Amino acid sequence: ENTSVFSGSVDGSLYLMKNHKEKLRMTMPMTLSFCYMALLWLREPMTLSDLLRFVVEGHIPYLNVFQHFPEKMRLCGLDLKIFCVESWPVYEEVHTKMLELAAFLDLPRFPDITDSCFLHPDMLCMKYLMEANLPDELHNWTCRVVRKICIGETDFLTLVPGNKSTRKVKYDVLAVAVIVVVLKLLFLLDDHYEWSLSDFAEERNKNNKEGGPYFEFKKWYKVIKCSLDMEQKKLDEERAKYLWRCDKPLFYSAGKKSKVLKRRQMVVNLQNQFGKLSGSLRPAEIPNPSSFQFSWSEENTDGSCFHGHSLKGVLQEKRGLLTAKNPDYWLCTLKLCNEQLCGHLAHYRELDFPQSYHFVLRLFSFLLRIQPSYIHDEVCAIEEKLFHKKLHNKPKHNTHIRK
Template sequence: MYFCKMSWPDYEDIYKKIIEVATFLDLPRFPDITEDCCLHPNILCMKYLMEVNLPDEMHNLTCQVVKLTGIGEVDFLTFDPIAKMAKTVKYDIQAIAIIIVVLKLLFLLDDNLEWSLSNLAEKHNEKNKEDKPWFDFRKWYQVMKKTVDEKKQKWEEARAKYLWKSEKPLYHSSIDKSVVYKRREMVVNLQKQFSTLVDSTPTVEKKSPSSFQFNWSEEDTDRTCFHGHSLQGILKKKGQLLTTKNSLYWLSTQKFCKSYCKHVTTYEESNYSLSYQFILNLFSFLLRIKTSFLHEEVSLVEKRLFKAKYSKIKKKSSRSKKVRRY
C-alpha cells in the first residue's frame, strides 16, 4: 500500500488525535513530568528564550509565572488518559505563552511603552559602553524581524523546490527489487556525471537535525546577541525584591467562549497592538502553528495568573482594556 502526502498536518488535529488514541487504548498514566524533565516549562522557557535571542535574566521571571500559575506541578503536566477529563498539555506552546506574558509584564506591548523604554536603554548604552548593556526592545525587534524574514524566505524556497518522492525506490514485488535498485543506482550515477560536466553546484549534504532554528553567539559580529543584556532599565527595587517599572497590564481575552464552542477565544489582529502581533507571528512561525492557537494559550495562562481580575470583568466587555496590577 502506498501513501501520498496530500497536505501538511495541523497541530490542533494531531493534539486531538493524541488524546483520542491514548484514551481508546486505555493507556495508563504517563511518567511524571518533573523539574528535571525536558518537557517542564522552566526548561522549555530557557530553550525558547535562547532561541529568540532574549535576555537570560528573563528566565527568573518565567519561573515565577510558572510557580504562581501552578502549571509547573506534576499533576498538571503529566498526561493521564484514563482520568475522567483526559487532557494533555501543549508543552512547547504553553512555555512560549509564558514568555509572551512576561514580555507583556515588562513592556506592556501597547505600541508605546516598549518604545519609550527602548529610548532609555539606547541613551544608557551610548553613555555606558563599557558596562553591561541594557536590553533594547527596538533593537531586538529589528534584529529578529530581519532574521525571521530571511528564514521565512529560505523555508518557502526550500518547500517550493522540495521533490515529493521517496528516497528509496518503490517496487511491487520482491522479484522486482534487485532490478529497481539497479536502475535507481544507474540514474544517480548518471546525474552525478552530468552535473560534473556542466560544472553545476554539487548537492549539499543534509544537516544533522537540531531543535534550534536560530543560533546566536556573542562572537557573531553580523547579528547582535541579547542573551547577556540586562533588564536593569525595566526593573526597579522594592525593598529586597525586584519589580517591573511598568504597573499596567492588558488582558489578551476578557470573555472566554462557552464550553460547547469549538474554541476558547477568538483572535482578530486589528484588535491588538503591532508589537503583540509581531511576537505572536514570531513564535507561531517557530512552531509552525496558527497565531490564534498561540493567542488562546496566552489567554489561558493569563486566566490562571489573574484570577481576581477575571472575576471582576464585566460580561459585556468587547475589547481588551488595561488593568492595574497590584
C-alpha cells in the same frame, strides 16, 4: 504492475468507505501520533513541534515513505492510499490523535513530568528564550509565572489518558505562551510603551559604557525581524519547490501506468524550470537535525546577541523584590470561549491586536510551525489564571487592569 484496483489489504479497502466511523484507522499522521506518544512516555527531550519539523525537513521518513520499504514489501492497489501523503502533518491533528490513541489503548498514567524533565515549562522556557535571542534574566520571570499559576506541578503536566476533567498540556505551546505573558508584563507590547523603554535604554547605553548593556526592544526587533524574514522566505521557497511525488511513482493498475509516468515527467520539468527561474537549487544533502533553528552567540562583535543584556531599564526594586516599572497590563480577552464548542479558547485576528504582540506571536509560531492563534489561546488561558481574582472584579468592558 498487474495488480487489480481492488487488490491490497483489508485496511486498504477501508479507505474507500466514506461513511466509515472508525476514527483510529492507521494513517501516516496516526503513525506520528504513535511516535509522539512513545517520546512522551519515555520523557525524551523532544517536543511535538520538533518532531513535526524533523518530518518536514526530511529527517524522519513520512512523505513518500514507501521508498524506504524493503524490496519485498511491494504495495498493491488500495494500500497506496495509506502511505500516499500529500500534505504536511498538522500539530493539532497529531496531538489530538495521540490523546485518543492513549485512551483507546487504556494506558495508565504516563511517567511524571517533574522539574528536571525537558518538557517542564522552566526547561522549555530556557530553550525558547535562547532561541528567541532574549535576555537570560527573563528566565527568572518565566519561573515566577509558572510557580504563581501552578502550571509546573507534576499533576498538571503529567498525561492521564481518558481523564476528561483536565486540560491536556501542549508543552511547547505552553512554554512560549509563558514567555509572551512575561514580555507583556514587562514591556506591555501595546506599540507604545516598549518603544519608549527602548529609547531610554538606547540613550543609557550610549552614555554609559560601564556594566552590561540595557536591553533595547527596538534593536532586538530589528535583528529578529531580519533573521525571521530570511528564514521564512527560505522555508516558503523550500515548500514551493518540494517534489511531492517520489522518483519511482506507484500506480493502482497497469492501465494507469502511462498516465502516471507522464504526470511525473511534467512535474520534474516544472521543478527544473522553477529552479532556474528562482536561481536556487535544492541542496544535495540534508543538514543534521538540530533542536535550534536560530543560533546566537555572545562572541559576535556586531551586538546581535541579547542573551547577556540587562533588564534594569524595565525593573524597579520594591520591598526587596524586583518588579516591573510598568504597572499596567492589557488582557487578550475578558472571557474564554468554550473550547469544545468554538474549537478555540479565544479568537485571534491580527488587526485587533498591537503589532508588537503579533510580531512576538509570529516569531514563536515560526519556531513551533503552528498558527499564531494556538499560542494566543494559551496566552489567554495563562492570563485567566494569573489575573483571575482581579479579572472577575473588573467591569466587563475594561480590558486594562493594574498588576
